[in-house]
Amino acid sequence: MWGYSYPLDLQNEVTRREDQILDNLEVLIVGAGDARHIMKTLASSYMHPSQSITYHVIESSLEQVARSILLLSICLEKNLGLQEATRYYLEILGNTLLRPATAKYLAKCTKQLIDIPTCTIDCPWLSLEKFKHKDRDNLESIFKFWSRATCEGVPIINYWDRRIRKSLKTRYDCKEGVFDWDYYMVLKPRCINNLTIQEYRFWRNNGVAFTWLEGEPARSNPTLLNNIIQYGPGFIHYAYLGDIVNGPYFTWAVTEKKEDKKATDIAEREIMRAIHEIRTKEPLCEDYVGAHRDASILNGIIINEMPDIETENESWTNVGDKSKLDDKISWVEIPNHKIIFHPATSLELFKSKYEYVNRFHLVWIAHNMTKQLENLAPLASTGAPVIVESRKCMADLRKEDLENFTEELKELAQKNGLRLVHDFDSNEHTFAHFCKN
Structure with a gap:
């Protein structure tokens, strides 16, 4: 994942x-x-x-291909604000639950990305020509499932807890001790300076890696589900089979020196810098990062308890303005770069x-x-x-x-x-x- x-x-x-x-x-x-x-x-x-x-x-699976296309689309989409795109990227990358605003964006975006495998939308930076028609059809099904599942909800926290129980077995009742051991004895000395125990423990419990004060994660992230297959008018999938031990922090939150920031803040800064540089071809002013946030909460863990499971599974019948759903995605031009996906x-x-x-x-x-x-x-x-x-x-x-x-x-x-x-x-x-x- x-x-x-x-x-x-x-x-x-x-x-x-x-x-x-x-x-x-x-x-x-x-x-x-x-x-x-x-x-x-x-x-x-x-x-x-x-x-x-x-x-x-x-990539080893079509779900990973689809996720890469989605994440790249977020980075390149012109109509997203810099902070908006940054948080959409991080939440979809590493959170089992999304803020409602992110979930609405995901439902809208994936509905538009459905047209990429069928070549009915012009995507100049991407090529899927190496895939057979069957694989393209399956990619289309994955995007369709994501759009539908974001609105209807899937019990991803239940899936997560089942994986934890199966992994820990008799140690499940003392899981906090297991999490602390992995953090203090392995990850902290070996891998990452800015990952806090609160962030890691919260992610191990429920799969939510990145949190902010502005908005509470409450909607399922179906892009983390595996082996999605269209079956008649609906879909079947293999629940969550991904990582439940290490976390998504090693992609964007790793720094050589210890800073007075938590992993979420480091990752937000690095993603924001990358998207800004793609758009402007200029370095990002360091003063811009975190300027919108209260300095007193920059290093705090924002979420301390999970939302009600009923909120996670509440069905949305309509997401956003229908006229906006019909808008085509407009991407930043990257004429010297071409991304070609090949089958496994x-x-x-x-x-x-x-x-x-x-x-x-x-x-x-x-x-x-x-x-x-x-x-x-x-x-x-x-x-x-x-x-x-x-x-x-x-x-x-x-x-x-x-x-x-x-x-x-x-x-x-x-x-x-x-x-x-x-x-x-x-x-x-x-x-x-x-x-x-």
């Missing part, structure tokens, strides 16, 4: 290793879980020489297709996709960086697990013609940097 590493400016990762600037940069992103690297690269592009970039993206089956097929062998100037691989190195290494061009996400930020793994991951990754990379550029230890480093021999 989300990644476990901070976003990278992929253009910077390539150009700092190249003697000459390439006219067209092609990067392959495998299993990132969200669109953070694309968003960061878009935001930073004004700081680099003009260059066309094609992002080839492979491409992982095995690419290395046997001449057009993809030695094609990519950078390959980024998620921590759970390392077994695919055999298929992915031949796709990188000679000298290209291959970046692999580590498992450093996974609270359910201990030191020995990370040491094993480090050794296995090094061995697998060497076997597939990849040279380690910097020393790598999954206990210490967020990424392993390799180079194609």
Whole structure:
């Protein structure tokens, strides 16, 4: 549902290793879980020489493809205010419950995104041409389900609690102690400076990661549900199967130094900066961030108790002004950037297709996709960086697990013609940097 590493400016990762600037940069992103690297690269592009970039993206499920499209659409939509877009992004990314305003936006936006897989809406920054018609139909069904489920409500907090009970078993009655152990003994020293125990504990209990004073989360976020299939006039799904241990904080809330802010505030600042830079091609004034908020509450946890479950499941028969629903989304122009999604089956097929062998100037691989190195290494061009996400930020793994991951990754990379550029230890480093021999 989300990644476990901070976003990278992929253009910077390539150009700092190249003697000459390439006219067209092609990067392959495998299993990132969200669109953070694309968003960061878009935001930073004004700081680099003009260059066309094609992002080839492979995700393990169509739900993750749909979520990436939705999150990118939020970042690029012209008609959203900066703070508005920032909070929509963070809530949809990492909260089981949304504020009513965010839920209304989600219902409206996904109703419009339904037309993207059928190509009845012009989306110049996106291509789904690599998907078969069946996959496009399933993507359309996912957007339809999200729009309907946002209005009708789904018991996502019940789904969350079932996962917690199944995971902890007999330890469920002392779950607060389990949460505190994971925070103090694993995540705090290993991964993140600004995540507070209150934020982490609240998220572990109910899946709400980011909260603000302005509005209470009360509506289900159906974009976190899995295996959505259209069945007759309705839909079936596999409840919530995502992360219940680590949280979505490692994508945008990681900073090298301890600041007098909680993770929500850091993430809000970084998302706001990225969206501003995409829109204006200029850096964001630091004084703007948080200027609308009372400094006395910047570091406090806003929500202390959950809303009534009846509110979560209350059905909306009509969302917003009908005339506004008919408005087409207007996106910021990004003429030098193109995002192409590929089906998961491409992982095995690419290395046997001449057009993809030695094609990519950078390959980024998620921590759970390392077994695919055999298929992915031949796709990188000679000298290209291959970046692999580590498992450093996974609270359910201990030191020995990370040491094993480090050794296995090094061995697998060497076997597939990849040279380690910097020393790598999954206990210490967020990424392993390799180079194609």
